[in-house]
Amino acid sequence: MAVRTQLKITPNALLRRYRNLALPGQVLVDRDEEVTPDTVVARTEMVPGDPWTVDITRELGLRLTPEQARRAILKRVGDRVENQETLAQYRLPGVLGETRTVRSPITGTVEFVSYAYGRVLIREDARLAQRQVVVNVARQLDVWPRTIGMYLRYREGDEVRQGAALACAPGGVGLLYSYTPVAGVVEHVDRRTGTVVISRPTLPAEVDAYFPGRVHELVPSLGAVVGTRGDHVLGIFGLGFENHGTLRVLVDSPRAELPAEAVTPDCGGKVLVGGAYIGFEALRLALDRGVHGVIVGGADHTDLERLAGKVIGVGMTGQEELSLTVILTEGFGFMPMNRDLFDLLAGAEGSVVSINGTTQVRAGVVRPEIIVHRGLPDRGGGDLPDRVIPPAADLVPGTRVRLLRKPHLGQWGIVVRAGDLAALETEARVTVAEVELENGRRVAVPEANLEVH
Amino acid sequence: MRGEPQHEIVLATDVGSTTTKAVLLEMSDGEWRLAGQAQAPTTVESPTEDVMIGVRNAIRRLEQATGRELLDGGELVRPGQRDRGVDLFVSTSSAGGGLQMAVAGVVRTMSAESAERAALGAGAIVADVISIDDARLIVERIRRVRELRPDMILLSGGTDEGGVSQVAAVAEYIAAAKPTPRFGGTRRVPVIFAGNRRAREYVRDVLEGLVDVYVVDNIRPTLEEENLAPARAEIHRLYLEHVMVQAPGYPDLLRWAEQVVEPTPRAVGRMVELLARDREANVVGLDVGGATTDVFSVTGGRFFRTVSANLGMSYSMANVMAESGPAAVLRWLPFDLEDKVLSNWNANKMIRPTTLPQTLDELMLEHAMAREAIRLSYEHHHTLARGLKGVACRRTLDDVLIQPPPGRPVITPTNVDLVIGSGGVVSHAPRPSQALLLLLDSLQPAGITTFLLDSGFLLPHLGVLALVHPAAATDILWRDCVVALGTVVAPLCRPRDGQLLARVRVTLPAGGVREDRLVGGRLARMDLGPGERAVMEAIPVRGVDVGAGPGRRILREVVGGRVGLVLDGRGRPIRFPADPYAARSRLVKWLAALDAYPAASLAEGGR
Structure with missing residues (x-):
């Protein structure tokens, strides 16, 4: 049984996407605004x-x-707590029992309370988070302020991770530790007060429109729904996150390799289209010259790993810190691009395209996408039509197929006859189809190695 | 187990991550036999996301293969009639990632490890192990549980008379994470509490309203005791009643099977246990799948099962190479191959998992990858198939001599009597010697080991059938499923090339005698066909152990098979010459000795 191609082309679709921040912020667009x-x-x-x-x-x-902890801890999960507000209070037994109090060091929301361990986890309100945090090391270690340098494990300028032991000193029983409550950089060690100041990095966050379109709906404090009209393509494998640029086709055939010489300095900011293959030199040059994206039939797996700087083991991508997004439309190695897709992209030279390399090969399949912008949607336009493609396809004479394994990897042909049992070179007996290749040669191929387009 | 069944035609399916297999089993002349089998691509993933499409496709192919009508309008024809329909339908499944669990305990190497063993024993994939003593921050542990979206959580910790606070703290982490199920929906994640019984009430209080809590007996009631059965049984019950019904298409599968659906590793494990009991032997079983490789062992009556989640022959292929490295794969190939080509080949298999090797080169490549997937999974198995840690026990001199000390692996190179291989790449190997070499090269047992093959890839079907119809499962196991590959004699030593290791004399029941020598670096084969039994006498030279101890003679009955009796003088572990040409030449000799591939493909060191 042959498989259906996973390459999916939907021409002239209406698309809508949520473009939202992860945390509340300021929405900068208006409804119906063109973006x-x-x-x-x-x-x-x-x-x-x-x-x-x-x-x-x-x-x-x-x-x-x-x-006792349940009685002492006054806040519950989900409660909001202000800086210096009382978190816990405990009265020691006895008529004159002293009352001890613990105050919140920050403003935020109680996210977790462990009564078993007597701990409270507070999620700091990001909008009110202090940029600098002062840790009173001398008090925590019970040492003279001026001596804290002896006990510190970090120096000024060092990066510290949340929960790291900032300093440690001998206590009555074993060692006493002072832990950093936040991640950041040790800004200042004050030997007069025995404190350490930790600066926390700020994180500017913004979300762009991703494709040209029109604001369909606003999402208060978070973003908007943006709509567009365009050709939508799902590829096979990708690298890198969302990107966009003007489409430039650098080869004249879906079987051609995209040579490094073609990646000229004026390709910066563009999305390049190759044919069957791109090598590492061309990919590296594209990255160096500020190319935003490459759409190509195939590339070497090792080259993509070199480019990403990580092992691509279980087929999950999209989080790479790359300014270049790469989308493979057919697979790994030399793989001629699907003719229909090549013609579609060649016909869209100069159009704005948006691409996203995020891929997940199983357990909730995600394929990389290409959106070729074709114009603005009418106000109140519909959603991307969703066609369900059956994964298995019965072969009949005349079906156009691609061959997925050696010795005919990547070649195209027409089924002449199907359903016969035959022995392969490997000596395995499987169901095969007779396929006439584009060069006129007829070959027997296991049906499992054919992809129907 | 149900009452005495009266079935004569049984249909069984196994929904794998890549392929859905269907088999038809029938009672004929008072004996059960395999009537036919077929397969189709699994359809659990996008764009179809309905497992029943693949199941129906496989059944339709089975109809074509057997000429028996099984479906009518997409529904099963039941009960079975003379030439149509079935009496019983059963199924196993590992598709969609199988049963994915998070386990939690107090101490990583004690209660958490016991919980991990219980989950693996129930056929689950353990996505993460959370414990009080792991190095992560509290918030990281909470975030991890939240991100995992497990199908189920097993919480353990504390002995029954021990303290409550630590296991209570782990429960609080889970409560804080508010875990949501993988397949979404409105249901809550089931959490099985199998820890300190004194903590039950507290754990219920903490988790109430956030997850569904089910309490079973403590996994570690005392430090010296591990009680996995109640937790395993509960995992299985919840899997059927709460998890599977959420997966795309599974409610129909459960309806068809009248709830007799099991995780594939659990069903295969049952057959491996049955085999160990039947043969009174220490057994290692392997099921090499598309996304996972499952390893089973029964040693001294103790059963272990591990599921290596990202080591498999299709979706996980690229990860096998990432973990083993290209050099480890290439050493098993009798021809030159650039790393780049190997890497592309792997990645293409990952994105198109249902394709088949069409050339001999690609078949050898697939077999090389399989050796590494099995080797890595077996290493993983060793980390869990071991005695309990944290046990302070008094040991007699006998214990010291015959039992592994606490925490040590229970499988040693010389205590594996029987190996059975299953899974597409092993079961469908075109030559029996290929299957034997895959298993032998990756597991490298020493001493005397018999190798069996699940030739029809039937173990999952029989495992689940055994629940309902044990007699049928046993009948078919020996008649249509298991094929003897042969027996391997492999000394435990590091031999020099050409060094005489042992003299071997095989006396056949008919009276004939065959003699050969076990030589360092050499692999040799003696004819001993399927069903044949012979008495083998091996007299090792001083310091060489063929299973009876260094330098000690061994006399034992051995069974033949499709490959025969194999004399493996390659030493343990198998070593390759440093020079790549010499290494390849050595490999070609080994492959040729067992006639593993056509001679022309091995000439001049392959192509």
Whole structure:
């Protein structure tokens, strides 16, 4: 049984996408506004809202049972807590029992409470997060402020990770530790007060429109729904996240290789179309020259790993820190591009295309996408039509197929006859089809190795 | 187990991550036999996302192969009649990633490891292990549980008389994560609590309203005791009643099978256990799938099962090479191949998992990859198939001599008596010697080991059938499923090339005697056909162990098979010469010795 191609071409579709921030911010577009791919739809600038762990038992200097902790901790999961607000309170037994209090070091929301361990995890409100955090090391280690340098494990300028041991000193029983409540850079060590100042990185975040289109609907504080009209293509494998640019076709045939010489300096900002193959030199040059995207039939797996700087083991991509997005439409190695797709892209030379290399080969399949912009949608346009393609296809004479394995890998042909059992060179007996290749030669190929287009 | 069944025609399917297999089993003249089998691509993933399309496709092909009408308007014809329909339908499944679980415990090497063993034993893929003593921050652990979206969580920790606070803290992590199920929907994730019984109430309080809590007996009631059965049974029950019904198309499959659907590793494991009992032997079983490789072992009556999630022959192929490295794969090839070509070949198989090798080069390449997938999975199995950690036990001198100390692997190179291989790449190997070499080269057992093959790729079907019809499963196991490949004699040593290791004399029941020598670096074969039994005497030279101890003679009955009796003098572990040409020449000799591939393809060191 042959397989259906996973390359999916939907010409002239209406598309709508949510373009939202992960955290609330400012929406910068209006309903029905025309946008370009670069238009910033929404923006926010914030210090990452780190979770802070407050060790209630340590702050109280007591060992509590879960029941005692449940009574002492005044906040519950989901509660909002202000900076210096009382988090926990415990009255020591006895008529004159002292009342000990623990206050929140930040403003945020209680995300987790462990009564078993007496800990509270507070998710800091990113909009109110302090850019600098002061850690009183001397007090936590019970040492003289001026001596904290002896105990510190980091120097000024060092990066620290949240939860790292900032300093440690001998205590009454074993060692005492001072942990960093946030990730950042050690900005200043104050030996007069015994404190350490940690600066936290700010994180500007914005979301753009991704493709030219029209704002269909606003999503308050987060972004908008943007719509467009265009040809939508799902490829086979990709690298890199969302990108866009003007389409430039650099080869004249779907069987041609995209040579490195073709990647000239004026390709910067463009999305290039190759035929069957692109080598590492051309990919590297494309990256160096600021090319935004490459759409090609095939490339070597090792070259993509070199470009991404990571092992691509289980077929999940899209998170690479690359300014170049690569989309393979057919597979790995020398793979001539589907003729229909090549003609579609060649006919769209100069159009704006948006591409996204994100791929997941199984467990919720995600394929890389290409959107060739064809115009603005009418107000209130529909969604991308969703065609369900059956994965298996019975072969009948006259079916156009592509051959997926050696010795005819990547070749195209027409089925002449199907359904016979035959022995392969490997000595395995399988169901084969007789296929007439484009050069007129007839070959017997396992049906499982044919892709129907 | 049901009452005494009266079925005469049984249809069984196995929904793999890549291929859906269907077999028809029938009672004929008082004996069960295999009536036919067929397969079709699995359809659990996009764009179809309905497992029943692949199941129906496979059944239609089975109809063509057997001439028996099984479907009518897309529904099964039941009950079976003279020339149409079936009496019983059963199925196994590992598609869509199988049963994916997160396990949690207090100490990674104790309760969490026991929980991991319980989950693996139930046929699950363990996506992550959370414990109090892992190095991650609290928030990272919580985030991980949230991101995993497991089908189910198994929470353990604490002995029954131990403290409550630590296992309670792990429960609090899970509560904070508010885990959601993989397939979405409105249902809650099932959490099985199999920890300190004194903590049950607290754990229920913490998790109530967020997840569905099911309580079973403690996995580690004491440090010295591991009690996995109740947790395993509960995992299986919840898998059928709560998890499978969420996966695309599975409600129909469950309806067809009247709830007799099992995770494939669980069904195969049942057959491996049956084999070990039947033969009274230590057995290692392998099921090399498209996305996972499952390893089963029964050693001294103790059963272990591991599922290596990203080691397989299609979707996980690129990951096999990422973990093993190209050099490890290329050493098994009798021809030159650029890393680049190997890498592309792997990646193409990953994105088009149902394609078949068409040339001999590609077949050898697939076999090379399979050796590495099995080797890596077997290493993984060794990390879990071991004694309990944390046990303070008093050991007698006998214990010291015959039992592995706590925490040590229970499988040793010389205590594997029987190996059975299953899965597409092994079961469908065109020559039996190819299947034997895949298993031998990757597992490298020493001493005397018999190799069997699940030739029809039937173990999953028989495993689930055994639930309903054990007699039928056993009948078909020996008649249509298991094929003897042969017996391998492999000394445990590091021999020099050409060094005499042992003299071997085989006395056939008819009275004939065959003699050969076990020589360092050499692989040789003696004829001993399927069903033949012979008495083998091996007299090793000093310091060489052929299973009875260094330098000690061994006299044992051995069974033949399609390959015969194999004398493996390559040593353990198998070593290749440093010079690549010498290494390839050596490999060609080994392959030629067992006639693994057509001679022309091996001439001049392959192509």
